Amino acid sequence: MSNRLRSLALGLVGATAVALPAFAVDLNVTCRCVIGGVNSATAQWIEESVIPAFEAAHPDVNVVLNQFGGEDAQLTQQLALDFSTGAGPDVTAFDGFLIPSFVEGGLLKSLDEVAGAEVNDWSGWAALSEGSRALMLYEGKYYGIPLGTDVRMVHTRKDILAEAGIAADWQPTSWEELLDAARAIKAIKPDSFPLQINAGVAMGEATTMQGYWLALLGTGEAVTDENGKFIVASQGILDTLNLYKTVYVDEKLGDQRAQLLADGRNRSFANFRDGVTALLLEGDYFYRSVTPEGSEFAVANRDQVQGWVKMPAKEPGAGIRGQDFVTISGGTGFVLNPATDTPKEAWAFLSFMNEPAQLEAFQAIQPRITARTDVAIPNSPFLTETSQTLLPLTTARPNDPSYNAVSSEIQRMTEAVVSGELSPEEAMAQYKSAVTAIVGADNTVSLL
Amino acid sequence: MKFTLPAFFGRMAFSALAALIGAAFALPLLWFLFAPFNGRAELGLTIPDPFTLNNFVTVFGNSFAVQALWNSLIQAVGGVILVGSAATLAAYALSRSSIPGKGAVTYILLLFSSVVSGSAAMVPIFLIISAAGLMDTHLAVILTFAGGLLPTAMFILRDFIDSIPKSYEESAMVAGASPVQAFFDVALPVIRPGIVVIVVWSFVNIWGSFLIPFILLRSDSNMPAAVAIYSFYSEAGTPVVTLLAAYSLIYSLPVIALYLFVSWKFGFRFFGGIKA
Amino acid sequence: MTTQPITTAPKRKVRNFALLSNRAGAAFLTPAGILVAVFVIFPFFWVIFVSFTNRTLLGRTALNPEFVGLANYLALFDPNIFFQRGQFGFSLILTTQFVIASALIGQALLGLLLAWLIQTVPAWVKRLTETFVIAAWILPEVVIGFAWFAFLDRDAGTLNMMLNAIGLPSGDFLLESPFWVIVVFNTWRGAAFSMMLFNSAFSSIPPSYFQAADVAGASSWQKFRDIAVPLIRGHIVTNLILITMWTFNTFTPFLLTNGGPSYRTELVSIYNYRVAFQDFQFGKGAAVGVIMMLINLAFALVYLSLGRKKKVR
Incomplete structure (x- = not known):
């Protein structure tokens, strides 16, 4: 049954397939990011900076970004199903805490297993901070390159604290x-x-x-x-x-x-915006993505009003x-599909996007705590201060x-x-x- | 409806009650008639102020969302054709032939389909589609829906055909028609109102469904509107209500149009019965 | 299991000879047979098989699932946690209440009432009422989910606006009475099907029956009870089988409540989704699916036997 179906299906698919130049290599990248939607900055960075630069350096590779607009858990489902059948994107964004269960399920392989020993020669490894390297590490092997890490704190509304007579x-x-x-x-x-x-x-x-x-x-x-x-x-x-x-x-x-x-x-974010809540426990994500000017939960006059302890x-x-x-701290990064047809190109893309030049381009779009020590956080006293104070105190999930x-x-x-x-x-x-x-x-x- | 009861008892009360229930059904939908034309995002029911068509302009400017409506149409029409034709043939055979075991088969399939509609069955379906090399194609969605909707479609249609007297086809066959001719020339026109019910029912099911396309499709260019509607959520993940309402209105029009067309053209009936 | 009682329209003789030869019948069945075999029967047996293993999507048991016998079933019925919120037993009881309240009482009774009402009312009332009831049934579920979310909003929703207008206080429905919200929601969503089915059934009753009753001076209620309902008993059984199954398996309330707050609206279908697709425990999720089918089977058998018993007059 399955074979008959397959030949029928292949015929139908073949009839609609578009011919491509034979030498071109297609590379699919997925992240939970949509320009103008969730994680807009990441999407913008990959689409507008990484891909054009990478394609210029590798003219035979054609990179496509799939912007995934659903929930985190839905992306996890899709990736797990796809990886279990040898399908799926060549490079994908990935939350570090899922690595053990994917690896144990045979759904991820370490980078050197996928792309060869040259992975270990990458110059970027030395530049990653100890803590962030651990995000993508499981049983002594690297499964991906961390993009950034985060810290958690109490965000405060200074105006309301002052009203209540707090110093x-x-x-x-x-x-x-x-x-x-x-x-x-x-x-x-x-x-x-x-x-x-x-x-x-x-x-x-x-x-x-x-x-x-x-x-x-x-x-x-x-x-x-x-x-x-x-x-x-x-x-x-x-x-x-x-x-x-x-x-x-x-x-x-x-x-x-x-x-x-x-x-x-979102109600809790709205409470903070509206001054209903004055003390809110969240990650630096809250400052970075939730309350900036122009966003939905923007705190008016943020520089004067929003603080942290x-x-x-x-x-x-x-x-x-x-x-x-x-x-x-938690953190996300990018991993390689264990069954990618083009492991060399996939690794080339993954390492390319984690070179300082590209990460700096990302910082220009949206500053965040980077995994690499040689990429500075520009113009963000909040991130500089919090990362310096809190990273030494941090703990990671098991x-x-x-x-x-x-x-x-x-x-x-x-x-x-x-x-x-x-x-x-x-x-x-x-x-x-x-x-x-x-x-x-x-x-x-x-x-x- | 031709029979009329003499209105000796509370005909007015009946009308009032029917109208009241109808109004109660309309209430939750009222918001959708106002919000798409409102310049400001509001969950409350207000006269649009300022009145604007800009939301529709923005929605039509989102090429992903527009493409998604087209994809929904391909998947729904494809699925409907498959379900409609396969269910009609099968239900007719179950009603009119004497194949052993035909009595129980629609019930058993109906029960099977109740297991399969649960999310656990998404995995084998994913594996089948993936083994067939059909991932990320419209055909995958069409075939999966056709398979999943068929048991219920057969169940409903079989009931319909059973309620049609066999004398129609019998007289055709007495006049020399073959059983297959009798089906196409005599039975099919009589069954049509039942088929129409199946068509609308399966169209509505496919048009609104999220999970199956979400699991079987990958590229933006194939996703249906039920998935694309989530592109009208803000970066923080909250709905942009003005755009969402506008898109929902556009997304809802085809099913409403289909229903109105069908009920005007064919009537909407579940049983053949006496009145053919 | 035989279908005779269901397929009966009034005063029709059951004929036993076939119009279609077995060969032509088989050919007619082939397209549906293939599709159903691939997309219903194969997944069905896969689910049964997997329900006896500890297969997961992630983790060690994804690669090497083991046969665990009835362990998944026993875990679901573990008496220590069975009735806890967020566990299988709680969901099962909740779903049973949900089916009784929203399918049997809500959809079927309301559908029957509507179908009876619109037989007699002026055409424009019938048209208007039908349109709204059917709109609730045919609109896409994401749209419906959002419409209800806006409708029930505590601060600005249409329902509270109306309550305030007649001097009643606002309600926080999604938090305070989530179960009744999904009951009303599902009744609203599905009543159209019962209405249309019963409407078809009523209009297949020969008008002469009612005319005779009118001559005898019967009230509307008497005609409904003594003529209409007995004649459409088979259709009632069909309807109950379908709406019970649909309501039992419905996932749409998830769009309104996500199964919460505190699992208070976690129907079995939502529980199944959580186990299979959020915790990725396919073995256990499959066992839930099998139990759901057995319950559906039990419902169907009860309806069929009720329909048959009363038929013998």
Whole structure:
């Protein structure tokens, strides 16, 4: 059946195929980026800078960018299905935390396995910072080149803090001080929701990274222990969930609806823009892409009004590795299709786009924290300051194939607490049973 | 409808109730009649202020979105032709032949299709299309929809044909027609209202569907409107309501036009019944 | 399983001889047969097979899925978590309530009522009502999803605007009563099909039956109950089978609620999507699909037996 269908199909496809010059090599690049839509700057960079320059240097290669406008998870689905059948783009944008599960599923190969040993001779490796190299590294091998990394912090509305009588150089050193500031604002603006810590299922990974992790690290714990086992019961988890409960249930310092509704993350951005929220836990992405002038959630008069502080540990010194302040980094990069027909050209393109000349062109479109130490961040005091202060304090997500599934359970656990449906203890018990079902009892540990 | 009941009992009440229900059905759609012409983005129902056609100009300037409407049309028309013809032949055979096991087959297929409509079946379908080398083609979408919609189409049509007395074809055959001639010349015109139902139903299903094209297509130039509509979302991922409403209106017109045309030209009936 | 009760129009004799030879019949069946074999039957057996493995899209079990017997099914019915929100049991109960409320009560009853009403009302009322009801059914689902999102918006939505106009307070429907939102939504979306089907069925009843009843002075309700409904019983069964199955499998509410808040609108179809395509657990997702089919089968058998029993008069 399948063969008959195939010959029928090939006939039909053949009839419609367009003839191309035989020597030309086609290279397909995909990213979740659309000019004028999501990640517009990335699309603009690849389309207007990288591709023309690369084609000028390699006249026999024809590069096409597929601008993918859907959700992150949808791109993951497409790539996984495509890679499992040897199809798909030659080069694609890729979120670092998915590498382990793709590799274990046989859907990605290391760069040198795909494109040969010359990969290891690339001059750019030495220029990558230690932390960012780890983003695309799994079991000692590189699976892609990181494009950039990020850090997370508390974004502030300085105007509102001032109204509430909080000093301009305020830097909370404990959760209690952070909550006190929120209480002070709530006292003068009873209808506001001063503090935003992402929670719930609808925000997806933004709940885990920007909310849960950032709090949990302040209790001295992480999602996994030093042996890579998932912590399923601990004081740190309870403290974190109690923080959520204080903010969203007990004292209504945060906008509960924004955590529960499908478009909640955008509601939280709108709250910050409208001055309903004054303290918002997010990555530098928030400054870089969400609030600049001209964008939908632009904060009016941003240079005067928007600031940031470090996320404090629960108590001074109580954070992970005994830190006073905590942050967490993720990052994206580009990987090669393990079944690409043109591995040499694909690698040539991948390394070309990560040369300083191209990365500088990107910085000109939209400044961000680069993975390469030899590419400066131009004209962005915010990014320079935050990256210098926070990168030394940062933590990375565990390189574990089950992380993605556990992360969904984290989102569920936070939602159960912020909706008021379960107590922190009950939610943690539910988390424990769910994570045990995912990774097996041997890979979990209870610290209580 | 020819039979009329003497209006001895609350005919006015009936009319009022029917009109009320109709109005309730219209309410959620009202917004779409105003928002496309509004210069400002509003979720509320307001008279467009300022009134503008600029949203349509912007939408038609988006070549991806315009191409997508064309792609939707190719996929929907292709699928409808395949579903309509295959279902008619099959339903007729199931109704009029004595092939063993024909009684249960539409039920079993209907149940099978209920499993396949779940997302787990997207994987085998992806593998089939990929093995056939059909990824990223209109044909992939057309064939997949045809297969998926056929069980229900056969179920509905078979019911329709069963309700048509066999005497039509019998008299043709008495007059010397072959069974196949009887089908094409006599039965087909009588079945037509049923086929029309299938045509509209499958067109609507394919026209509005997101998941199957999303999984089987890759290039922008092949994507249908259900996917392209997401290009009217801002960088932050929120809908640009003015453009979205304008595109939705354009995107909705073909199905409305199809329904109006069909109900005007053929009527819209599920059973042959007594009144042919 | 036999289809006799369904295929019955009033006063029609069942004839047993065939109009079409087996050979011509087989030829007529071939095109549909091939398409259905490739796109329905093959995936069906694939799903059954995979439901007994631990196959995933990503991770170690993507390369080497193992046969795990009934483990996926047992995990779905694990009594420790079965009734928790976001687990299979919760979804299943929710979906059953959803089907009863929005398909059986909502779509079928409303459709029946509408079909009966429009038999007697003036042509322009019939035309107008039909158009709006059918518009709800034929518009593309992304458009519908967005229309309802705007309709229900807490701050500016049309519904709250109307409530305020008559002096009632605004409601936060998507958050406070998400289940009833999707019930009303699905009733609204699907009533047209039942209406059209019953309308066709009613108009296939010979007018003389009703005229006789009129002479006897029957009320509209009596004619509905004693003449119309018994005569279209077979069509009611057909309709119930289809709308139950469609409602059971519907994914459209996802566009309105994403299954939330807190999984309170996570129907089995949405749960299945999450397991198969967000967690990428194909084995477990396939098991959900198989259970969904068995439930559909049970519904169909109940309808068929009801239709048959009452037929014997």
